[in-house]
Amino acid sequence: MLAHTPLIEITPPDYDVVVDIRYATAHNFTNKAVYARPACFLHPDAATCVRRAIAYAADFGMRLKIFDAYRPPEAQWVLWNHTPDPNFLADPAKGSPHSRGVAVDLTLLDAQGHEVDMGTAFDEFSPRSHHGAEDITTDAKRNRLLLLGIMTSAGFDFYRNEWWHYQLFNSRTYDLIPDAHSGAHMMPT
């Protein structure tokens, strides 16, 4: 049996973030809960970078709001079977960086705790979600650049098709982690 590095649960107040795990609710592109509970777990290396990002965002009076982190491989199959679009989802046969515990989907909150305008909603699968999209407001472009600067300064790589997705640079060197190891947050089938 493979030994996996234990994942770290990202919860306030230890991590000063807002956790809104969309796949534990029907408020996601499948319109159904995929997870049994709103679990927010990351590999320790990614958790270290999130801690840096939290501190960096705080300099701007902002906080992070996390939509997804570790995603069981089983969940990646549910999402892929719903929308098999390789521009927006990793083919589960190859493995998503989320399933390795080294990717996080997130946005920025302003000092009042409101989500800033990023030009599109989380998980809007359209070219407007791409970095460098022209057809969004200047404010939204500025907000995306701020998140990009915070996350890349903290040690994350970006993904050009999704303003909300960040992952460690060497994500493929991390093992895929089965759901059972994370405390099983898939919906029972």
Ligand SMILES: [Zn+2]
């Ligand atoms: Zn993602």
